[in-house]
Amino acid sequence: MHKTFISQNPSVLWFIALLGLFTLAVTVGSEAFGTGLISTSMVKTLGKTLCLCLIAIAMDVVWGYCGILSLGHFAFFGIGGYAIGMWLMYARTEGIVLSSLSGQAIPSTSQEISDAIGNQIFGVVGSSDFPWLWAFADNLFLQLLMVIVVPGLLALVFGWLAFRSRVTGVYLSILTQAMTLALSLWLFQNDSGLRGNNGLSGLQNIPGFEGSSQADISLAFFLGSALALALGYLLFAWVVSGKMGSVVQGIRDNEARVRFLGYRVEGYKLFIFTLTAVISGIAGALYYPQAGIINPAELAPIASIYLAVWVAIGGRGRLYGAVIGAAFVSLLSSWFTGGGAPAIDLGFYTILWTDWWLVLLGVSFVCVTLFFPKGIGGLFDYLVRKPS
Amino acid sequence: MLRHFLTLFIWLGLAGMAVAQDLQPSLQAHAGEIADPSRSSVSVALDDLVASGAPHLSDFLEQWQDKGVWQRDADGVFFYATENGDDLSLRDIDTAQETTAPKSGFSQLKPNGGVRRLIGTALVQFQLTDPDLARRTSAIESIARRPDASQLAPLLKSIDPETDATLKARKIQLANFMSASFAPDTGDRIAAITSMSSDTSIEARAVLNQLLSVKAVVSPDAPKGNIARVLKPGRDLSEADAYARLVDAKLAPPVISPAAMRDALAANIDGGRVGGIPTAQLDTQTMREKAYAALAAQGTVPPLVSQDAKTDAVAAHSFYEVYEEQDPAVTDAARAALDSIETRVGAAQAVDLTLDALSLASIYFLAAIGLAITFGVMGVINMAHGEFIMMGAYTGYVVQQFVPDYTLSIIVALPLAFAVTFAAGVTMERLVIRHLYHRPLETLLATFGISVALQQLAKNIFGTQARPLTSPGWLDGAWVVSDVIQISYIRIAIFVMALMFLALILFVLKRTRLGLEVRAVTQNPGMAASMGINPDRINMLTFGLGSGIAGIAGVAIGLYAKVTSEMGADYIVQSFMTVVVGGVGNVWGTLAGASLIGFLQKGIEWFNPSNTLAAQTYMVLFIILFIQFRPKGIVAQKGRAAAD
Amino acid sequence: MNNTLLEVSGVSVSFDGFKAINSLSIQIAEPELRAIIGPNGAGKTTFMDIITGKTKPDEGVVIWGERNISLLGMSEADIANAGIGRKFQKPTVFEAQTVRQNLAMALKNPRGPLAVLLHRKTPANAARIEAIAEEIGLSDSLPRIAGELSHGQKQWLEIGMLLAQEPRLLLVDEPAAGMTVEEREKTTDILKRAAQTRAVVVVEHDMEFVRRLNCKVTVLHEGSVLAEGSLDHVTSNPTVIEVYLGRGHA
Numbered sequence A: 001m002h003k004t005f006i007s008q009n010p011s012v013l014w015f016i017a018l019l020g021l022f023t024l025a026v027t028v029g030s031e032a033f034g035t036g037l038i039s040t041s042m043v044k045t046l047g048k049t050l051c052l053c054l055i056a057i058a059m060d061v062v063w064g065y066c067g068i069l070s071l072g073h074f075a076f077f078g079i080g081g082y083a084i085g086m087w088l089m090y091a092r093t094e095g096i097v098l099s100s101l102s103g104q105a106i107p108s109t110s111q112e113i114s115d116a117i118g119n120q121i122f123g124v125v126g127s128s129d130f131p132w133l134w135a136f137a138d139n140l141f142l143q144l145l146m147v148i149v150v151p152g153l154l155a156l157v158f159g160w161l162a163f164r165s166r167v168t169g170v171y172l173s174i175l176t177q178a179m180t181l182a183l184s185l186w187l188f189q190n191d192s193g194l195r196g197n198n199g200l201s202g203l204q205n206i207p208g209f210e211g212s213s214q215a216d217i218s219l220a221f222f223l224g225s226a227l228a229l230a231l232g233y234l235l236f237a238w239v240v241s242g243k244m245g246s247v248v249q250g251i252r253d254n255e256a257r258v259r260f261l262g263y264r265v266e267g268y269k270l271f272i273f274t275l276t277a278v279i280s281g282i283a284g285a286l287y288y289p290q291a292g293i294i295n296p297a298e299l300a301p302i303a304s305i306y307l308a309v310w311v312a313i314g315g316r317g318r319l320y321g322a323v324i325g326a327a328f329v330s331l332l333s334s335w336f337t338g339g340g341a342p343a344i345d346l347g348f349y350t351i352l353w354t355d356w357w358l359v360l361l362g363v364s365f366v367c368v369t370l371f372f373p374k375g376i377g378g379l380f381d382y383l384v385r386k387p388s
Numbered sequence B: 001m002l003r004h005f006l007t008l009f010i011w012l013g014l015a016g017m018a019v020a021q022d023l024q025p026s027l028q029a030h031a032g033e034i035a036d037p038s039r040s041s042v043s044v045a046l047d048d049l050v051a052s053g054a055p056h057l058s059d060f061l062e063q064w065q066d067k068g069v070w071q072r073d074a075d076g077v078f079f080y081a082t083e084n085g086d087d088l089s090l091r092d093i094d095t096a097q098e099t100t101a102p103k104s105g106f107s108q109l110k111p112n113g114g115v116r117r118l119i120g121t122a123l124v125q126f127q128l129t130d131p132d133l134a135r136r137t138s139a140i141e142s143i144a145r146r147p148d149a150s151q152l153a154p155l156l157k158s159i160d161p162e163t164d165a166t167l168k169a170r171k172i173q174l175a176n177f178m179s180a181s182f183a184p185d186t187g188d189r190i191a192a193i194t195s196m197s198s199d200t201s202i203e204a205r206a207v208l209n210q211l212l213s214v215k216a217v218v219s220p221d222a223p224k225g226n227i228a229r230v231l232k233p234g235r236d237l238s239e240a241d242a243y244a245r246l247v248d249a250k251l252a253p254p255v256i257s258p259a260a261m262r263d264a265l266a267a268n269i270d271g272g273r274v275g276g277i278p279t280a281q282l283d284t285q286t287m288r289e290k291a292y293a294a295l296a297a298q299g300t301v302p303p304l305v306s307q308d309a310k311t312d313a314v315a316a317h318s319f320y321e322v323y324e325e326q327d328p329a330v331t332d333a334a335r336a337a338l339d340s341i342e343t344r345v346g347a348a349q350a351v352d353l354t355l356d357a358l359s360l361a362s363i364y365f366l367a368a369i370g371l372a373i374t375f376g377v378m379g380v381i382n383m384a385h386g387e388f389i390m391m392g393a394y395t396g397y398v399v400q401q402f403v404p405d406y407t408l409s410i411i412v413a414l415p416l417a418f419a420v421t422f423a424a425g426v427t428m429e430r431l432v433i434r435h436l437y438h439r440p441l442e443t444l445l446a447t448f449g450i451s452v453a454l455q456q457l458a459k460n461i462f463g464t465q466a467r468p469l470t471s472p473g474w475l476d477g478a479w480v481v482s483d484v485i486q487i488s489y490i491r492i493a494i495f496v497m498a499l500m501f502l503a504l505i506l507f508v509l510k511r512t513r514l515g516l517e518v519r520a521v522t523q524n525p526g527m528a529a530s531m532g533i534n535p536d537r538i539n540m541l542t543f544g545l546g547s548g549i550a551g552i553a554g555v556a557i558g559l560y561a562k563v564t565s566e567m568g569a570d571y572i573v574q575s576f577m578t579v580v581v582g583g584v585g586n587v588w589g590t591l592a593g594a595s596l597i598g599f600l601q602k603g604i605e606w607f608n609p610s611n612t613l614a615a616q617t618y619m620v621l622f623i624i625l626f627i628q629f630r631p632k633g634i635v636a637q638k639g640r641a642a643a644d
Numbered sequence C: 001m002n003n004t005l006l007e008v009s010g011v012s013v014s015f016d017g018f019k020a021i022n023s024l025s026i027q028i029a030e031p032e033l034r035a036i037i038g039p040n041g042a043g044k045t046t047f048m049d050i051i052t053g054k055t056k057p058d059e060g061v062v063i064w065g066e067r068n069i070s071l072l073g074m075s076e077a078d079i080a081n082a083g084i085g086r087k088f089q090k091p092t093v094f095e096a097q098t099v100r101q102n103l104a105m106a107l108k109n110p111r112g113p114l115a116v117l118l119h120r121k122t123p124a125n126a127a128r129i130e131a132i133a134e135e136i137g138l139s140d141s142l143p144r145i146a147g148e149l150s151h152g153q154k155q156w157l158e159i160g161m162l163l164a165q166e167p168r169l170l171l172v173d174e175p176a177a178g179m180t181v182e183e184r185e186k187t188t189d190i191l192k193r194a195a196q197t198r199a200v201v202v203v204e205h206d207m208e209f210v211r212r213l214n215c216k217v218t219v220l221h222e223g224s225v226l227a228e229g230s231l232d233h234v235t236s237n238p239t240v241i242e243v244y245l246g247r248g249h250a
Helices: A002-008 A012-027 A040-065 A071-101 A110-125 A140-165 A169-188 A214-240 A244-255 A253-262 A267-293 A301-313 A319-337 A353-371 A378-385 B003-016 B023-029 B031-035 B040-053 B057-065 B113-127 B132-144 B149-159 B164-181 B184-195 B202-211 B239-248 B258-267 B285-298 B308-317 B328-378 B385-402 B406-431 B440-462 B489-511 B513-523 B524-531 B535-560 B567-582 B587-607 B612-629 C042-051 C076-082 C099-106 C112-119 C123-136 C151-164 C179-195 C205-215 C231-235 C238-249
Strands: B069-072 B076-084 B087-092 B098-102 B106-108 B212-218 B227-231 B318-323 B476-479 B486-488 C004-015 C016-027 C032-037 C059-064 C086-088 C169-173 C197-201 C216-221 C224-229
Touching: A012 A214, A012 A319, A040 A071, A040 A214, A040 A244, A040 A253, A040 A267, A040 A301, A040 A319, A071 A110, A071 A169, A071 A267, A071 A301, A140 A267, A169 A301, A169 B440, A169 B567, A169 B612, A214 A244, A214 A267, A214 A319, A244 A253, A244 C099, A244 C112, A253 A267, A253 C076, A301 A319, A301 A353, A301 B440, A319 A353, A353 B440, B023 B031, B023 B040, B023 B076, B023 B440, B031 B040, B031 B069, B040 B057, B040 B113, B057 B069, B057 B113, B057 C099, B076 B106, B076 B587, B106 C099, B113 B132, B113 B149, B132 B149, B132 B164, B132 C032, B149 B164, B149 B239, B164 B184, B164 B202, B184 B328, B202 B328, B212 B227, B258 B285, B258 B513, B308 B524, B328 B486, B328 B489, B328 B513, B328 B535, B328 B567, B328 B587, B385 B406, B385 B440, B385 B535, B385 B567, B406 B535, B440 B567, B476 B489, B486 B489, B489 B535, B489 B587, B513 B524, B513 B535, B524 B535, B535 B567, B567 B587, B567 B612, B587 B612, C004 C042, C016 C032, C016 C042, C016 C197, C016 C224, C032 C205, C042 C169, C042 C197, C059 C112, C076 C086, C086 C151, C099 C123, C099 C151, C099 C231, C112 C179, C123 C151, C123 C179, C151 C169, C151 C179, C169 C179, C179 C197, C179 C205, C205 C231, C216 C231, C224 C231, C224 C238, C231 C238
Parallel strands: C032 C197, C032 C216, C086 C169, C169 C197
Antiparallel strands: B069 B076, B069 B106, B076 B087, B087 B098, B212 B318, B227 B318, B476 B486, C004 C016, C004 C059, C216 C224
16 A cells, blocks of 8 residues: 555655655754754754744645645644643643642642642632643643644544534635634633643643753754654655545545535535644644643734745645745745845945744745646746756 | 810810810810821810811811911910911911910921811811801811711701802712711611612712622621621531631641641651651641541641531531621612612613724724725735735824824814725735736735835834824813713714715715726726726725725724734734625625624623633634625515526 | 436526526436537536536536435535546646656555555555556656646646546546547547446547547537437537537638
């Protein structure tokens, strides 16, 4: 089976090989390995970028292959981050609270410990009780399950509602945007139980690994992200190849025709929407421990639109295009906004890229849509076709 | 104290003899209190002075209040005086004879703030009948601020002679309020209270609420007094709260809180054990209670209150609230009046809410109508629509930098904003959107790129801080119908503007050649083209029109909200929803969508006023559900075209 | 007829007050080749929309098969799986995919997402694809991208996709539109062969094409049946001449 789909997609082997080489190079260059050619913060940035690449290929499958321009996949990404963040924050706070209470003459009751943890976590929103959302926060396994279940379930319910009533095209995009907006507005509330606009923080500290340096932890997450990206790439490459790929792309190109062929289009859309939502959740769960903090602003509708921008710039309908787009634009963006790009002195005006980067991005995005609808990935077509 | 009392006594006799003659003797009778007043002693003196009916008392009180009274140290006689270098210009209190004397022989009377207020209260009675209307008005307001039983009689007396109709009404109202609280006769009070039952002012409600104020009572006996409410533990208040009240009333021993218990245990560790239990085992509440009981048995700590003891204690007492006002007839009347007022207030709030919702709906309508036109005619979603709104608002701001007159600047800004955004829209249509027809998702993303660029561009030009777009003076303030119903003039203006636009757009679409062509292109582009309509031109004009309206909406929105580079983004999602909910390609649909969303948002906010975020969340969820059931919006396009 | 496959009776549908179909009743047997003709707006396409579940009629019944199942209320996909295939007026093939992929997607196989995801190529399926390609004359074009095909080839590919579904009833909307004379002949042959084992309903404007099909003809006018019978029979009907043919001569 693997043979068939890989033979259909020779790019899969190329991608896995390049990703392997890249991972190896970063590992050897990392501080954790000892050479220190690549700083720990750079390793984190690269690890985060891999997670963004993972959600980008999910976006590519749902949009580039299935034709659903979802403006909500970053919400699933955020949910994954929140799910893992809850455990990270709980477990870490528990450790701190236990050590601070341990010196006392009278040992603490479980109620007192739980109160102290609650106070520590929810003090910022003027509360100390554990909301029901946190019922499983002490259990890593259940919380990891949440990373998959919550985005999956949300996508399933939302998708079922939307696809059943045949909301398509621009309407569907707006509907997914509304979903994202509702979620981020809800998270902004202090009584949502997720610390309102403070979000969850300190996620870079992994409970149980207090002894390990950030260099080691970030390398571990980098490797984990690389593995997740590789597996995700294989999974999606398999899904979009073969007959499933035919049907899904058929839905993108002519939904009604697929329906008259006897396929229940809604089921396929729901499958793709939910699967990509789950993978987005996993990508988020790997991203936020590297970012260290998650707050509702991350889930704002605009983030999901940027996701679509990456995929469009990279090249829709080809998985490596999405990877290129996400890596290229997000790294470029952090280079520009981080002050890495040199200012241009025009004599009468100095172009500071922190101010002008977004203008450049917006304009170049319009240009890509107009003149290079296949994106950067489209360049490969020329390279491949030239010899023949 | 006794000395004061004696002086007072003696001077009282003298003052009695000097009735209605001169003021100075009356003052001398209270020289001590006047020269060195305290809040407690001065009121007696003031009452006497007022009762004496001495002439020019109000002048004196005013001067005293303003620190214009000096006392001659030698004999204690009071003068009005103004400082003049080292000298004083003195004026006799009764004869108004003017003299000058060095300052050294006199002391200025400096009543403190509390005393000055009391003087003011006493003054009020004189001011109520003052010939100057302004002074009478200020006297009434001063009474209203801190009503006092003593002012009721002078107030009532001043009603009949009052010549100003407005002030007279106000006096009657105030007298009513005061009678409700202070009238000596219960009948009068009830009459006053009943007459208030149609007054929805906050003042009236405050008076009634004051009359209905209660205090919580806990007592071993059956409830007595003017009972407002009997509280049943377990139903009206939890047993823990009930017991806490008992503790507060010192009717029961305090409960030992877990924290207190822990402290007590920690204070009594004896060789690693507490009450015979090793400390390591004290990590459950049960073990702690055991250890504590052992300590209590030794008498080192107060005994633990058992659950049974708490229940018994609570059961043995009655918990209730009594009115501060003793007379049940008064409280009943007040309750009835308040209920009646609250019904009226509820109705008024509904009206107010409707007005609020209407103005919100008109803002959404203005923001969304341009989008609806372009979406309806061309099937493209313009993500940069919000930035056109912003552009319009900044145009208004820039105009105000050059045209200082706010009225004129708005008149200039409106067409200019239309022109600027019309041009921007046409440019965008020509350069970008034209090349992306039949690729609606690409249009969405390309216009998003434009939106990002425009937003950042605005940030680079105007900075990140909000810029003011000041409305003309005649739009300041609000139309106040009552304490409950009021709406700012700007919102009314926006509402009127929305109506004008509705009319204008309907006129353009239904009555002009352009509108005819636009409708033709909307319904069947191919057929329209074959009939000689140039769809290219129509698309361009439509897009320009939609964008131009966004610009005008921007000026309107900028007038009541701040102008920032992100203001467009704040409205774009709501605008989308308005269009989608209303139904595409129909002005009435957009109107329906805007009304639904406006009313819905205000309605949800009303249910949960403290949390506007929650209101927005629920509204978005509602819209998502709504689209499930009416995917084509409220006013769906019908016919064969819609089925495809 | 005791071998009735599809029975449409008393069906009406209106859009905004305009009656597109007005108590229409038609029976199709199996096997049968039937041509439906009628002027523009006679309700030909709406008739197909109703059978395939795209449009819900206001009244009337549509009964299918031996077990007399009502098609009303079934989804498009269910109706397709029940054995009704439809070819649209405009050729709608998946232009981004190869001819083989197009046919493979249409082949009668389990249609559920899981079955499709785990679908594996089998020699049997490959043989069926070859056979259909042979039938529609696209054997050499199997690896080509469908978008590169000529207009006529696309039409045949779509008919091939229909055949791959193994339907009992084929609804074909204007198959000859835009075809050259030779292409038309070939199309006629394909349809006639298909009609030997199943019911084929052809909606067509072109009288020559209908004549070549040499089958029973139903004339629709203003949403209901005006006449039915052989082509010669209906064309000699004075009412038909007046509303349809006559107009051209007037």
